[in-house]
Amino acid sequence: MKKYFLSFLTAVISLFVWQITVMGFNIEAWILPSPSRIFVAFWQSRALIFYHLIPTLIEAVIGLTGAVFISIFIAIFMERYYAFQKIIYPFLIISQTIPFIILAPLLTLWFGFGLPPKIIIISLVCFFPITINLFDGFQGVDSSILRLLTSMGASQKQIFKLVKLPASLPSFFSGLRIASAYSILGAVVSEWMGADRGLGILLIRSTKSYLTDRVFAVIGIITLLSIFAVLLVEIIARILIPWHYYKLKIRK
Amino acid sequence: MTMKKAQKLEIKDLSVTFESEIIKNISLKVEDREIISIIGPSGCGKSTLFNVVSGIIKQNKGLIKINGLEEKKRQGKFGYMFQEPLLFPWLKVLENVMLGFEIKGIEKKQAKIEAVYLLKKFDLFEYANLYPNSLSGGMKQKAALLRTIAFNSDILLLDEPFGLLDAITRSNLHLYLLDIWKKLGLTIIFTTHDIREAIFLSDRVYVLSKKPATVIDCIKINLSRPRKISDQTSKKFVELEKKIISLL
Incomplete structure (x- = not known):
């Protein structure tokens, strides 16, 4: 806890300076509301924010889950079939240079304003970091370990189950950590294309009504949600692969 | 008439070539419950020898017998251990x-x-x-x-098993290995570039040349067992050490 103290202090001071500045210069609330005002706005519209938070969260969870399944499937196929790896790898890289958000209007055209186009967008945004990290995890297994298992007469299937799968878990979770933050972002942005509920919609509506304090409140909630998603992945990882964190601790 | 007991492991005229010749006509025999060490300069092909014997890579020439039978598929027939614990x-x-x-x-x-x-x-x-x-x-x-x-507790192939350890830990592990060897009746072949380690543990030491590896000599270690750390300062021990140094 001690090592975070200075960062925490910096955050508190920044908020304080912000508050003083707004009050001191009489800045109008629709341009820059003070932190205290933002908090009041949050508290007053908490039921509304919660109402819009639910669909965003559902989209993010389904989209991320979809991305995890797609990633596991592609990564295992790439690992298993060298030809598939050769063919698909360039596409994977190129797909990352496409900002998937630009596909949103097209997907809306095809799938309407409901859940499906949003889930597709989120999965597209999230699958890359998971796939690449998982695949790198498979590839990064110590070649001596593979030699050892070959000398024992282990089959490819045994090697995969006994070594590659467990060895790749740490990098799988690094990918998932990044993807979990993307999933919230993806959900919010995909709602801009059309929806009647969601934090993205609330954000747009509040902007159009010049409710700047509520805009800040929603931004704050989205940020917290992303942080929470990353923390959740971190906690799951610490439960499932305790041995990995043990290693990090020893190295210090 | 007595039947001659088959060797635990016999390697006959083994040669391995990749881009260049790595192993050239190596022959060696290992009796049941013997400890054999293979010593040679770094990079001379000791690890390649083990990779071939254990069946990870194929030889170009020569045959390998285990318990008197020629074995072409040798995966799983040895307990193979590397320098890193893995x-x-x-x-x-x-x-x-x-x-x-x-x-x-x-x-x-x-x-x-x-x-x-x-x-x-x-x-x-x-x-x-x-x-x-x-x-x-x-x-x-x-x-x-x-x-x-x-x-596998039949034949162990240990590839520089103590190479990464400090001297004190290493001699601790020497005694540990000898204890296991005695209690379980193992046959052990190990590589090293530490002459004292080779003498201290082995019944016989095969000395290999630089690449391509060939057997220069096989030295019998006539020190009594059980061996103690203090044996390493005995006259006999030092003479064996000198002899092997002169070969390398």
Whole structure:
């Protein structure tokens, strides 16, 4: 806890300076509301924010889950079939240079304003970091370990189950950590294309009504949600692969 | 008429060539329960020799007999151990040793019973539930040795097994290995570039040349067993050391 103290202090001071500045210069609330005002706005519209938070969260969870399944499937196929790896790898890289958000209007055209186009967008945004990290995890297994298992007469299937799968878990979770933050972002942005509920919609509506304090409140909630998603992945990882964190601790 | 007992391992006229010739006409014999060391300059092809013997790579020429029978498919016939312990960091010490039994095809329940027995017999049971990364280098290598034995306790191929350890840990492990060898009746072949280690542990030392590796000489180590650390300062020991140095 001690090592975070200075960062925490910096955050508190920044908020304080912000508050003083707004009050001191009489800045109008629709341009820059003070932190205290933002908090009041949050508290007053908490039921509304919660109402819009639910669909965003559902989209993010389904989209991320979809991305995890797609990633596991592609990564295992790439690992298993060298030809598939050769063919698909360039596409994977190129797909990352496409900002998937630009596909949103097209997907809306095809799938309407409901859940499906949003889930597709989120999965597209999230699958890359998971796939690449998982695949790198498979590839990064110590070649001596593979030699050892070959000398024992282990089959490819045994090697995969006994070594590659467990060895790749740490990098799988690094990918998932990044993807979990993307999933919230993806959900919010995909709602801009059309929806009647969601934090993205609330954000747009509040902007159009010049409710700047509520805009800040929603931004704050989205940020917290992303942080929470990353923390959740971190906690799951610490439960499932305790041995990995043990290693990090020893190295210090 | 007495039947001549078959050698545990016999290598005859073995040659290996990749881009260049690495091993040239190596022949060697290992009797049951012998400890044989193979010593030679770094990079002379000792590891390649083990890779061929264990069946990971194929030879170009020569044959390899195990218990008197020529074996073409040799995977699984040896307990093979490397310089690095290569324990699986995601498995506890006990599970790592169990893995040796499990790959051999023994079911989990029985594997656990046998792994616990091994750990208890060779003083590692108190570490059974720790992850390898919390062990010292010497402890890791002891655990790796037990995993190797769990997989195959007939013939061990140890490729510079103590190469990464400090001198004190190393002599501790020498005694540990000799204890296991005696209690389980193992046949051991190991490579090293440490002459004193070769003499201290072995019944015979094969001295290899630079690449391409050939057998320069085979030195019989006529020191009595059980051996003690203090033997390393005896006159006989020092003479053997001088003899091997002169060959290298």
